Amino acid sequence: xxxxxxxxxxxxxxxxxxxxDPATIAVTAGRPVxxxxxxxxxxxxxxxxxxxxxxxxxxxxxxPTIAAFExxxxxxxxxxxxxxxxxxxxxxxxxxxxxxxxLVPIGGRVIAPTTAYTGVAARLRxxxxxxxxxxxxxxxxxxxxxxxxxxxxxALLWLESPTNxxxxxxxxxxxxxxxxxxxxxxxVDNTFATSILQQPLASGxxxxxxxxxxxxxxxxxxxxxxxxxxxxxxxQSLRSRRTLLGATPSAFDxxxxxxxxxxxxxxIERGRSTAEFLAERLEAEPGISRVRHFGTMLAIEFxxxxxxxxxxxxxxSIWVHAxxxxxxxxxLERRRRWPLEAAHVPEDLVRLSVGIEAPEDLWQDLxxxxxxxxxxx
Ligand code: PLP
Numbered sequence: 001x002x003x004x005x006x007x008x009x010x011x012x013x014x015x016x017x018x019x020x021d022p023a024t025i026a027v028t029a030g031r032p033v034x035x036x037x038x039x040x041x042x043x044x045x046x047x048x049x050x051x052x053x054x055x056x057x058x059x060x061x062x063x064p065t066i067a068a069f070e071x072x073x074x075x076x077x078x079x080x081x082x083x084x085x086x087x088x089x090x091x092x093x094x095x096x097x098x099x100x101x102x103l104v105p106i107g108g109r110v111i112a113p114t115t116a117y118t119g120v121a122a123r124l125r126x127x128x129x130x131x132x133x134x135x136x137x138x139x140x141x142x143x144x145x146x147x148x149x150x151x152x153x154x155a156l157l158w159l160e161s162p163t164n165x166x167x168x169x170x171x172x173x174x175x176x177x178x179x180x181x182x183x184x185x186x187x188v189d190n191t192f193a194t195s196i197l198q199q200p201l202a203s204g205x206x207x208x209x210x211x212x213x214x215x216x217x218x219x220x221x222x223x224x225x226x227x228x229x230x231x232x233x234x235x236q237s238l239r240s241r242r243t244l245l246g247a248t249p250s251a252f253d254x255x256x257x258x259x260x261x262x263x264x265x266x267x268i269e270r271g272r273s274t275a276e277f278l279a280e281r282l283e284a285e286p287g288i289s290r291v292r293h294f295g296t297m298l299a300i301e302f303x304x305x306x307x308x309x310x311x312x313x314x315x316x317s318i319w320v321h322a323x324x325x326x327x328x329x330x331x332l333e334r335r336r337r338w339p340l341e342a343a344h345v346p347e348d349l350v351r352l353s354v355g356i357e358a359p360e361d362l363w364q365d366l367x368x369x370x371x372x373x374x375x376x377x
Pocket of ligand 1: 117119120210213214324
């Protein structure tokens with residue numbers, strides 16, 4: 001009997017296995033339905049307009065390629081698979097931040113970190129100056145200080161943890177619970193930790209923000225942002241902010257970001273272990289006065305010598321002297337070269353973003369730059 005003539009026993013349908021590990025979710029979520037000849041990847045649907053009668057109609061409201069990215073992010077940030085977590089993608093992290101800030105009523109009080117990404121900090125100051133919000137800055141690593149600020153009614157607690165570039169951390173469970181008890185909406189910028197190292201929704205955050213330009217997409221080839229929430233009303237408001245403010249990402253960028261996020265758990269694990277290896281060596285290095293590290297990020301100081309910090313940034317050949325972070329390639333920069341950076345960030349602080357290259361190559365390159373920068377002084 002040939003194989004084709006063999007009778008095929010009908011297979012009992014089995015309960016699908018729901019993946020629980022981020023390594024599996026990152027690979028399996030956001031895929032088209034498995035039917036014969038379906039593509040494995042949600043295609044790039046390049047359309048500004050869709051045939052009338054459906055849910056989308058116009059691309060400012062989203063589209064299939066964007067939805068695929070959103071479903072992976074929602075699943076990765078979701079504290080449990082059954083939660084109604086939704087992600088709303090934007091054309092940049094700042095577009096996402098602005099949509100979230102647009103939910104604050106005029107004159108609403110916003111509690112925000114003294115150290116935050118320069119763009120967010122500048123935007124908060126701008127809104128305060130034009131009377132749109134009342135701004136109170138707090139050191140988010142000072143839990144008692146955050147709780148004191150929360151004692152007065154506030155519309156929004158904005159957290160960035162760890163902060164850019166000082167890597168300060170908030171006690172998320174405590175301060176987010178307090179915010180919820182007091183009826184203050186909360187948002188956590190999770191760009192540095194990513195959902196692999198920290199899930200703020202599980203700690204009680206109302207909204208999580210990512211600059212998807214960074215580690216989520218991971219290849220320094222696009223600009224995108226995303227907001228994630230478990231609350232259907234907040235999700236609805238944020239979607240409407242995106243449609244009305246217009247910061248919807250392109251299908252091309254959403255496709256690349258989905259492709260990038262497939263390897264997020266691997267990249268974060270690799271970058272984190274390399275960052276630990278480098279932190280140990282940097283701590284033993286003469287002339288380096290302080291080393292901070294969290295996840296894939298490091299921040300080092302040169303005993304006040306900003307000129308040496310600049311020389312190190314210019315002397316590496318594997319590390320790229322560039323702004324931004326979270327790419328497969330390791331990069332570094334002295335943050336105070338930017339006029340908008342907070343004045344309390346030390347002039348000599350160099351922020352390093354650790355990629356996926358071989359740890360020893362990264363160390364040898366950095367060590368050579370450290371030696372050269374000493375000789376040049
Ligand atoms: N949040 C953090 C922590 C960032 O580092 C950045 C950018 O560097 C942003 C938000 C803004 O994101 P984007 O540059 O994608 O607009």
